[in-house]
Amino acid sequence: MLYYRQRAIDQIVILTGAGISAASGLSTFRDADGLWENHDPMDIATPEAFARDPALVHRFYNARRQQLAQVQPNTAHRALARLQAALGDGVYLVTQNVDDLHERGGSEQVCHMHGELRSMLCLHCGQRQVALATFDSATECPRCEARGGLRPDIVWFGEMPHYMDTIEAHLRACDLFVAVGTSGAVYPAAGFVQVARSAGATTIEVNREESDVAGYFHHHYTGCATDQLGLLVDELLAGRVG
Numbered sequence: 001m002l003y004y005r006q007r008a009i010d011q012i013v014i015l016t017g018a019g020i021s022a023a024s025g026l027s028t029f030r031d032a033d034g035l036w037e038n039h040d041p042m043d044i045a046t047p048e049a050f051a052r053d054p055a056l057v058h059r060f061y062n063a064r065r066q067q068l069a070q071v072q073p074n075t076a077h078r079a080l081a082r083l084q085a086a087l088g089d090g091v092y093l094v095t096q097n098v099d100d101l102h103e104r105g106g107s108e109q110v111c112h113m114h115g116e117l118r119s120m121l122c123l124h125c126g127q128r129q130v131a132l133a134t135f136d137s138a139t140e141c142p143r144c145e146a147r148g149g150l151r152p153d154i155v156w157f158g159e160m161p162h163y164m165d166t167i168e169a170h171l172r173a174c175d176l177f178v179a180v181g182t183s184g185a186v187y188p189a190a191g192f193v194q195v196a197r198s199a200g201a202t203t204i205e206v207n208r209e210e211s212d213v214a215g216y217f218h219h220h221y222t223g224c225a226t227d228q229l230g231l232l233v234d235e236l237l238a239g240r241v242g
């Protein structure tokens, strides 16, 4: 059994956001130099924007996919993989991030509720497949060979995130909920802390600063995820008895 500050912990849910990948060199969305500082999300990250100007949307995601190939996971990603390796099914990792740094950092179970940069979806045949390094409206679907149907496999504003039933079930059953590097600006993820807390979980925020939902957290590890998450994981694993 694992104890955190005298509380027995059997099930842990970890939610991550863009802040965990910041130290790897990937921009967040809403920080000073964030992606949404330089792009209007309504021109980039909605189905309407894609219908209106697919070339603009493809350029944005092709550039992010190329940048992803240049960066590496950091110690925060690895700390979570270490916790998962130690506790197995006792940890459920859900991320809003579309990068693959959790997987490259050693995590075997990662729930991508907002989709993945490394996946593409064909609107003609409905197939999800490994994304080409770059693609656009002229690219043929490798499966159905139709043109003009490929889109980034990303959950855009106004679309339903993936795996919500599974995530909700884990939130209602967990003893500990940890949010890492997320601003609490976007729902439904920003509401997870309330679901977990109202089900009796202890809640922890790891962030460089207080998020928009900071008030729902029992404990705060304030600082960079690369510093704070290793400390939290050490504290959790030190709390293991038997």
Ligand code: APR
Pocket (backbone or CB within 6 Å): 016, 017, 018, 019, 020, 022, 023, 028, 029, 030, 031, 034, 096, 097, 114, 180, 181, 182, 183, 184, 185, 186, 206, 207, 208, 209, 210, 211, 223, 224, 225, 226
């Ligand atoms: N360590 C810890 N936290 C950090 C760090 C760091 N090195 N750098 C930034 N942060 C924190 C910021 O303080 C902020 O609270 O990470 C958070 C990043 O917030 P956002 O940019 O809003 O990213 P996120 O919360 O993941 O966005 C949620 O919004 O745009 C949509 O779909 C997109 O998944 C995304 C969702």
